Amino acid sequence: MVSKKTAIIIGSSGEIGNFISQKLAYNNVRVILASRNYEVNSRIVSEIKNKGGEGYPYKLDVTIPEDVFSFIDDVGIKHGPVHFLIYLSGTGLPKPLSDTSVEYLDNVVDVNFKGFFLAVQRIIPLMKKNNFGRIVGFASPAGKKGLGFASAYSASKAALINFCQSVSLEIAHHNITINSICPKGLQTSFSKKAWTMLATYKGLTYEELLKNKLDEVGIQRRLDLEDLWPVVDMLLFRSSNALTGQSINICGSYEVR
Numbered sequence: 001m002v003s004k005k006t007a008i009i010i011g012s013s014g015e016i017g018n019f020i021s022q023k024l025a026y027n028n029v030r031v032i033l034a035s036r037n038y039e040v041n042s043r044i045v046s047e048i049k050n051k052g053g054e055g056y057p058y059k060l061d062v063t064i065p066e067d068v069f070s071f072i073d074d075v076g077i078k079h080g081p082v083h084f085l086i087y088l089s090g091t092g093l094p095k096p097l098s099d100t101s102v103e104y105l106d107n108v109v110d111v112n113f114k115g116f117f118l119a120v121q122r123i124i125p126l127m128k129k130n131n132f133g134r135i136v137g138f139a140s141p142a143g144k145k146g147l148g149f150a151s152a153y154s155a156s157k158a159a160l161i162n163f164c165q166s167v168s169l170e171i172a173h174h175n176i177t178i179n180s181i182c183p184k185g186l187q188t189s190f191s192k193k194a195w196t197m198l199a200t201y202k203g204l205t206y207e208e209l210l211k212n213k214l215d216e217v218g219i220q221r222r223l224d225l226e227d228l229w230p231v232v233d234m235l236l237f238r239s240s241n242a243l244t245g246q247s248i249n250i251c252g253s254y255e256v257r
């Protein structure tokens, strides 16, 4: 029997985080769930346990660097070795540049990028000891092709993508990979809220914006959470250390490099 691996999922309480946590747990992975909302993480863990999986909830605010470090250390001590890190914490609903305050910008960068930077920095020594690690950060096509009315969000995702490229060069020979995923057109409450606000800023109705967006993604449907899984599965379980430093789009035929 294949021995159980351990995954840290940061941003587990969100829609994509919950989905990935459950998928991993039912694929024989011990899951460590972390974000600010401990109650939601506990609820997800209860569901996982009821279905025979193994999970542990944590409370973590990624904008507090020392908490990110102590969280990773604690997981390493109690549940190590850690094989996988999936970072989904994200924030930043659309906002015109003129309304983007320093506080808003700091928070978007801290959650979308800096938390990832710190978690990766802390986990790499643990993964090196085991000569294995698979790290995945959730970015966005907005990090490759700037999105109007989302300058802080787009820039923070660009930083995450670029960071993966840089770090991959330092760690590939330790059999640790780091990649990002860029989904577009998912049907989640985050994207629904974001698209509703974007429509207002662009002077469109939500339905008009949706039609434009569906034209852009080509497949003429919004993406489903299940569309994400084959890529996550490949990056965690099926790829060698040759697949690293990449940013993989899951966005229909929407043109973005």
Ligand SMILES: NC(=O)c1ccc[n+]([C@@H]2O[C@H](COP(=O)([O-])OP(=O)(O)OC[C@H]3O[C@@H](n4cnc5c(N)ncnc54)[C@H](OP(=O)(O)O)[C@@H]3O)[C@@H](O)[C@H]2O)c1
Pocket: 010, 011, 012, 013, 014, 015, 016, 017, 034, 035, 036, 037, 038, 040, 060, 061, 062, 063, 088, 089, 090, 091, 111, 138, 139, 140, 141, 182, 183, 184, 185, 186, 187, 188, 189, 190, 191
């Ligand atoms: N949904 C989409 O269509 C889409 C498209 C492209 C990219 N993405 C990216 O995919 C990721 C997940 O998206 P989603 O749709 O699942 O969003 P979501 O449901 O809004 O989830 C966001 C997650 O971020 C966590 N978070 C926010 N601030 C945090 C903080 N200070 N410390 C720790 N965690 C924090 C939230 O947890 P707590 O509130 O419990 O802290 C939650 O788990 C995000 O990075 C998003 O940018 C999503």
